[in-house]
Amino acid sequence: MKRAKELFIQYSGNRFYMDLNGDRKEYDSYAIPKEIEEEWRKEYLSQFFAQKKYGKDALISYGHAIGFLKRDMRDDYWERLLYYPLRSDWLDDVTVLFMLPISFQLAEQWANKGKFSRDAALRYMRASDDHVQNIMKRVNTGMLTRADDYSPQDFRDEAYIASYLKDLQQKWTELSQKLKK
Numbered sequence: 293m294k295r296a297k298e299l300f301i302q303y304s305g306n307r308f309y310m311d312l313n314g315d316r317k318e319y320d321s322y323a324i325p326k327e328i329e330e331e332w333r334k335e336y337l338s339q340f341f342a343q344k345k346y347g348k349d350a351l352i353s354y355g356h357a358i359g360f361l362k363r364d365m366r367d368d369y370w371e372r373l374l375y376y377p378l379r380s381d382w383l384d385d386v387t388v389l390f391m392l393p394i395s396f397q398l399a400e401q402w403a404n405k406g407k408f409s410r411d412a413a414l415r416y417m418r419a420s421d422d423h424v425q426n427i428m429k430r431v432n433t434g435m436l437t438r439a440d441d442y443s444p445q446d447f448r449d450e451a452y453i454a455s456y457l458k459d460l461q462q463k464w465t466e467l468s469q470k471l472k473k
Contacts, residue, residue: 293322293324295318295322296319296322296324297332299315299318299319300319300324300329300332301332301336301356302315303315303319303359304355304356304358304359304360305329305332305333305359305360306359307319307320333360336356336357336360337357337360337369340353340354340356340357341369341372344380344382346382346383346384346387346439346441347384347386347387347439347440347441348439348441349441350383350387350391350439351387351390351391354373354376354377354391354394355394357369357373357376358373358394358398361373361398370398370402373395373398374395374398374399374416375395375416375419376391376395377391377392377394377395377423378395378419378420378423384437384438384439385427385430385431385436385437385438386436386437386438386439387438387439388423388427389427389453389456389457392420392424392460393460395420396420396460396463396464399413399416399417400463417464420460420464421461421464424457424460424461427457428453428454428457431450431453431454432450436453
């Protein structure tokens with residue numbers, strides 16, 4: 293069970309990725325019931341929200357948490373994961389900048405499936421835009437916060453940051469226009 297759980301967590305329960313790396317046969321050999329997998333998933337997500345990770349550890353954990361998110365809108369965790377980069381005040385700016393595209397993809401996925409209402413998407417985009425504007429203010433004043441585990445090249449160039457944020461805002465604008473139709 294311990295090894296099966298390690299594999300399940302490592303791949304966020306995704307058998308496709310297990311198969312790509314040659315671990316699916318091993319995992320399938322354990323014949324883990326869906327109920328146990330659901331317990332592991334909920335346990336991981338509960339632990340994710342309970343701990344405060346920083347830098348690259350936060351990015352890895354966020355990626356796993358998103359991977360565990362069911363495609364079912366009724367999942368209790370989806371909105372918390374969507375807003376995680378915006379509401380986690382302990383995260384540094386660079387980590388948030390890396391998380392925002394992941395968060396945005398989640399919003400776009402729900403919007404494209406018609407499971408994310410126009411009003412909810414617009415609220416999310418306003419919150420994202422406000423957060424990005426605050427980060428830009430810190431960039432312009434040389435106060436961009438960063439975790440110690442990033443290389444010096446990560447988001448050092450102000451022109452790159454401006455371009456990165458402009459690209460995100462363009463994607464948000466396109467999503468907003470889709471929702472208005």
